[in-house]
Amino acid sequence: MTADEAGFAEFVATRGRALQRVAFLLTGDHHTAEDLVQTALLEAARRWTRIHTSPEAYVRRSIFTANVSRWRRKRFTESELVFDREAPAAHDTDVRLTLADALDQLTTKQRAVIVLRYYEDLTEVQAAAVLGISVSTVKSTHRHALTRLRERSPELSELIGRTS
Incomplete structure (x- = not known):
């Protein structure tokens, strides 16, 4: 080798x-x-x-x-976007399923930004580098994704927070 x-x-x-x-x-x-x-x-x-x-x-x-x-x-x-609900259970199944349903309502780019910012814990600059887009595009996509989540999944308000 x-x-x-x-x-x-x-x-x-x-x-x-x-x-x-x-x-x-x-x-x-x-x-x-x-x-x-x-x-x-x-x-x-x-x-x-x-x-x-x-x-x-x-x-x-x-x-x-x-x-x-x-x-x-x-x-x-x-x-085709439905999450595998039979995957190993998280500690709170209701929250996991609610999050899966909420992510299903985002566009591909919004979903990518949310995953990189919150799951991968990347900064806006790092997320922009990974996605090959500008920092301002990450910021606006992030803002639109959170707005969409707030509108379509108000039950997540505690998780999303009031500011972006």
Whole structure:
């Protein structure tokens, strides 16, 4: 095994699960998430010598881009966005299901921004870098997503808070 192959294998071993979680939160479907991660990792493996110093940003951007492309190609129905309600239960099933339903009501870009800002705990600048968009686009998308969540899921008001 070459040094590049070892480096890639180590990256996949250490960051694979986190990438899978992000992809699941973006898509709401385990199988689609696995496909997105595998596609992104395949591209990363092909370009490893160029991206080996910061592969995380490249792979995350690939996952987001592939998800947007998939969405644009299929124009899928809402039923395809349903979260796997049989996934391992969180400590509060009601909150988990309410959050899943709320995320289903966001656009692909809004969902990505919310996942990166709250689940991945990235700053606006970091989220912009991952998504390949401007910081101002992250801010406005974030604001619109929170407004949509407040309007369509008022039961989440304690989780969302009153300010953005």
